Amino acid sequence: MKPSRLNTNAPDATCPLHAPKDHPKVPREKIGVLLANLGTPDATDYWSMRRYLGEFLSDKRVIDYPWWKWQPILQGIVLTFRPSKSGAAYKSIWNTEADESPLMTITKEQVSAIKIALEAEYGDRVMVDFCMRYGNPSTKSKVEELVAEGCSKILFFPLYPQYAGATTATANDQFFRALMEENWQPASRTVPPYFDDPAYIDALAQSVERAYAAAKRKPDILICSYHGLPERYLKEGGDPYHCQCQKTTRLLKERLGWNETRIMTTFQSKFGPEEWLQPYTVEEVARQAGKGNKSIAVCAPAFSADCIETLEEINEEIRESFEHAGGEEFLYIPCLNADPLHISALVGQVRKNLAGWV
Template identity: 60%
Template sequence: MAQPAPQSALSSLQTQCDASAQSTKVGVLLANLGTPDATDYWSVRRYLSEFLSDQRVVDYPRWLWQPLLQLVILSRRPFASGEAYRSIWNEERDESPLLTITRQQCDKLSALLKAEHGERVEVDFCMRYGNPSTDSAVRRLQEKGCQRILFFPLYPQYAAPTTASACDQLFRSLMKQKWQTAVRTVPAYYAHPGYVEALAASVAVHWQSDETPSLLVASYHGVPKRYTEAGDPYETQCHATTQLLQHALGWEDGSIVTTFQSKFGPEEWVGPATIDQVAVLARQGHKHIAVVSPAFSADCVETLEEIQQQIQEAFLEAGGERFTYIACLNDRDDHMAALADIARNELSGWL
């Protein structure tokens, strides 16, 4: 019969394991929605096909939805979407602004965390749809020696079509591994003080000028109403962010209007719709309004094209005179400090 190992040997082995764990690299993986690789028809079609085939985004039965999507919607929509992307495209880098900004966020967060933890931490980013893919980013971190990964969806408010879908894709990547990387996922941070304070600071700048807007519109990406009825907390968290922003600014009730944008399909979505509400505000006598997008961590086609072009046009056509768009938090220092603080908290015990 084999003799049990001496206590000293077990203690030594445990010490070695603990030392190995402490020297293991930790990865932080930022995740955003995605972007086509280019603005031509086929690039946009591939992107939209992947996006709109996600049953977290459109949960109709596949036998009903896929023929409609592939044969009808994707025969026309890539032309309009391609035009929208071309109007905001980063020509210098030949990529979408979302890709440019997310890379900048990754670089700044990496600098902040490496200043504290050196080479023990690696920061990378991925897109749920398009490139760089979640799978490729996970592999890159593993190749750098990361046996633990903090997955950070850049959505302040949780929603099944965004946060949950991004996590789904991460877990699909792990399903391919024989030795799975240990992972943690960052929860919704809609109420994080640093995030709210950064939002308030971005808004306050526009209320310190000589031509102050009469009202602030907080425009969030919309979801079908039945998602809320089924228990998705997104709508509630959006309203909570608005209330926290109002409190941080020290404003009175009614000074911020919460709206939702980007409606797709025939069913009822949460509302009011931003594009309709800004027209109502113009007809009510609001000649100068400002719009902020608290649900977007980085400017993208929904903010740079939909808000700054379509929604602004609706406001001006209804009699409005001046429309101010307040940029997303992007790679602002206060925003990056907030993301770093969230990461530190979630990395507790790993670093």
């Protein structure tokens, strides 16, 4: 059994009521809110990228091929060549001033804003922090820190509006693994998908309205590009992701007051040889250009923060596909990031899921 990691030197540490005089001090009881996103490499060099990709692509929730079949391919081929290519892509969007990926920068901004909002409401009773499923800061390290600071309850919040086994579930898995390491486990809750939350849809709609109002040329169609999944995850495993993505687009359309010809759902980031959810964004933007829609907008409702899949894949690769097919105006609408309406929606989710605890 591991010794207690409670921070007995915390400023608010006291001896428990009715405890003997020689009882060690313990931090005042608190509630932790732990936000989680996908992850980021520590740097863009080959070995940093290899470590990050190795962890990510070894996750059975992400790639569910048998271990004996996939690991030789991953270790022998994929992790030999892909780190350099991915490193170059990350380098093109890297926040050189902070020496970190945009996802890390934006997540810190989100957490800071959420912390301020919750502190105004709950004081210092609620601690807010973040972790990454892959890379640093790890889920395990952050759970340990929250427990050490006296969090007897933790609300775990995967920052994915739509549920998928490869995103929400694997983040929860890692959280539960971290809890398995604790001798004195905190009570825990996980925040469910929030794709149909009116506050989230409104924040999404207002971001579209602002982008359209500022555009020199009004887009002919809005492409809602979601991260893809293998098609069989839906057909064989019953993953609700595809349905939740379609509903997100429908709710956005209704909130904007548009008809179906002005908006559509597509999927990006295909990996490997099998069929993924379709239509593929990179092909659909070219098709739209070919049918006469020379001005398009693309948003990414499955991402709570801009990252490699939006800043590099959408704004570079997918843009290039559209322009090569004859497209003229390509408008990328940034993720909600630390937009005040987005922060308000996320705080609303935290507040709702803390009910009964505070």
